Structures are given as structure tokens and as C-alpha cells.
Amino acid sequence: MTHAVPHQPEDAIPVVLVIDDCVDVHRLLSVRLGSEAIELVSAHSGEEGLTRAGEVLPSLILLDLDMPGIDGFEVLRRVKDDAAISEIPVIVLSGMQSPHDKVTAFDLGAVDFVGKPFDMAELRARVRSALRLHSLMRMLAQRAQIDGLTGLWNRSYFEERWTNEAKRARRHDHPLSLAVLDLDSFKQVNDSYGHPAGDAVLQGLSRVLKREIRGSDVACRYGGEEFALIMPDTTPEAARALCDRVRAMFEGMNWPRHPGRNVTFSCGVAGASVGVPVDAPDWLEIADANLYAAKRGGRNRVIATDLTPEDPGLRKAG
Numbered sequence: 587m588t589h590a591v592p593h594q595p596e597d598a599i600p601v602v603l604v605i606d607d608c609v610d611v612h613r614l615l616s617v618r619l620g621s622e623a624i625e626l627v628s629a630h631s632g633e634e635g636l637t638r639a640g641e642v643l644p645s646l647i648l649l650d651l652d653m654p655g656i657d658g659f660e661v662l663r664r665v666k667d668d669a670a671i672s673e674i675p676v677i678v679l680s681g682m683q684s685p686h687d688k689v690t691a692f693d694l695g696a697v698d699f700v701g702k703p704f705d706m707a708e709l710r711a712r713v714r715s716a717l718r719l720h721s722l723m724r725m726l727a728q729r730a731q732i733d734g735l736t737g738l739w740n741r742s743y744f745e746e747r748w749t750n751e752a753k754r755a756r757r758h759d760h761p762l763s764l765a766v767l768d769l770d771s772f773k774q775v776n777d778s779y780g781h782p783a784g785d786a787v788l789q790g791l792s793r794v795l796k797r798e799i800r801g802s803d804v805a806c807r808y809g810g811e812e813f814a815l816i817m818p819d820t821t822p823e824a825a826r827a828l829c830d831r832v833r834a835m836f837e838g839m840n841w842p843r844h845p846g847r848n849v850t851f852s853c854g855v856a857g858a859s860v861g862v863p864v865d866a867p868d869w870l871e872i873a874d875a876n877l878y879a880a881k882r883g884g885r886n887r888v889i890a891t892d893l894t895p896e897d898p899g900l901r902k903a904g
């Protein structure tokens with residue numbers, strides 16, 4: 587998995603990747619860091635370390651400098667050059683401790699430098715501190731992608747995630763569906779009952795979405811009163827059924843600020859049961875066109891397009 591955005595829960599045990607050509611260092615660390623709430627992964631060369639980093643997306647890398655093949659400086663350079671892993675903090679662990687080596691390591695992006703032989707208590711403290719900082723940074727990054735009013739993912743997260751999911755579905759030949767939702771006559775709610783009433787409606791729809799979707803679905807607030815729902819591994823028929831269920835529930839909701847005045851949304855769905863050669867922006871455009879068809883057709887409805895080719899032999903065409 588090489589998502590740019592890590593999705594492991596906040597309380598998952600952090601993985602620490604140790605890259606060192608010396609077997610004794612791995613042995614020592616696994617014994618002496620054994621009591622910490624971390625999982626150690628070992629790599630014995632720079633090449634192996636870079637591969638493992640991409641595979642396991644560790645929370646921290648402990649990196650030796652002096653190694654045959656790709657040395658630690660080069661590993662550090664490549665980590666920082668690769669967007670998928672560049673945010674992972676790196677502590678350099680080295681017997682090379684000239685001021686020049688230290689300055690080079692810090693300039694290349696290391697967060698810390700610990701000399702060998704190292705004091706275990708000090709190393710443990712530095713590992714803990716780097717992990718704390720990393721988890722804080724991740725929380726902040728995640729918070730920047732969440733919509734404050736509704737608690738759903740925001741548009742910038744949607745753009746990134748949608749692009750990734752469209753690529754992933756095509757590569758692995760998986761089903762994928764997308765829905766765009768837009769509240770009907772939302773301006774009237776705001777104009778008649780005030781903006782707090784409008785906010786309550788946006789939050790109400792978000793609550794229904796969060797409750798009804800599965801863990802793998804991604805609900806986003808796309809814009810003012812527009813929402814998007816990414817449904818990985820979901821056929822267009824299943825996506826349509828889900829959206830229609832949400833539509834019916836939302837229509838039946840009671841609003842304390844305007845009892846007797848129901849609110850509805852229109853919805854456009856586009857999905858495929860197999861990987862299809864449709865780019866993310868085009869796919870979004872098809873869902874959007876369905877949304878507008880739903881509006882024109884009288885609102886409060888779901889219109890879906892199945893992008894699955896009829897002849898499976900043509901699936902991978904284009």
C-alpha cells in the first residue's frame with residue numbers, strides 16, 4: 587500500500603524501521619526496545635531499507651550511515667525525495683560523528699543524530715520524542731483535511747483520494763463507485779430560517795451519511811451544500827441502492843428549527859463493476875451530469891450510470 591495519506595488508526599502500534607548493515611545492532615535494539623510499545627522492522631542494507639519503507643510506511647526510521655552499497659546519506663536523500671515516505675522522521679544512528687557528518691545528516695532532513703555506541707536510555711527517549719512529534723504532525727495534517735462544520739473530509743482530501751481510488755480500481759480491476767449529492771433548494775432554507783438552520787441541515791445530512799456508509803466508504807463535503815461519496819469495491823447498483831436509502835432517510839428527517847419543512851437532496855452516481863479506463867476527472871464529470879439530470883428531473887432522486895463495458899473483453903481497452 588503506497589497511499590500518501592496513512593490510514594492506520596491513531597492508536598495503532600507505531601512501526602519503527604531499523605536500517606543497519608550490522609546484525610548486532612538489530613539484535614541489541616530488538617532486546618532493548620522490546621519494552622516500548624513499538625513494532626520493529628529490520629532492513630540490512632540501504633536498498634532493502636528503501637523498499638521496506640515504501641511497503642510498511644513506518645512511523646520512524648533509525649538509519650545507519652556507514653553501509654556498503656547505498657550509504658545512509660543516500661538513503662536519507664531518497665526518502666526525502668519520495669513524496670510517499672518523505673514525511674517519515676529519520677533518526678541517524680552512527681559511529682561517524684564528525685561535525686561535518688552531523689551537519690550533512692541534518693541538512694538532508696534527519697530529525698536527530700545519535701552517536702554509536704549509544705546510550706540505550708537516551709535512544710529510547712529520542713525515539714519516543716520523535717514518535718510523539720510524528721503523531722502530532724499527522725494529526726494536524728489530518729485535521730487540515732477535515733471540514734470543520736460537518737466533520738467530513740474536505741474537498742482537498744477528496745481530490746487526492748478520488749484520484750488514488752480511481753487509479754487503484756483500474757490497476758487491480760476492482761469495482762468502484764462515486765456519488766455526488768446536492769441539497770435541494772438549500773438557499774431557501776437559509777433565507778427562510780437563517781444560517782444556523784442551514785448549518786443544522788448540513789450537519790444532519792453528514793450524520794446520516796456517517797451512520798449509513800461502510801468503513802471503507804469516504805464521505806466528503808465537496809463545497810457549500812455539495813457532498814461527494816467515494817465507494818471503493820462497490821458496484822454501481824449497490825452504490826445506487828445505498829444513496830437511495832440515504833435519500834429516503836434524509837427526506838423523512840424532522841428539523842427542530844423548521845418542523846413541517848422537509849429537506850431533500852439530488853444525487854448523481856457513476857460506477858463500474860470492473861476496472862475501467864476512465865480518468866478520475868471524467869468520472870466525476872459523469873456523476874455531476876447525473877446530479878444535474880436529477881435536478882432537472884424534479885429533484886429528490888438518484889440517477890446512476892454504469893460504466894462497466896458490456897463486453898468484458900473490452901475492459902482494458904484504451
Ligand SMILES: [Mg+2]
Nearest residue numbers: 607650652653
Ligand atoms: Mg554500518
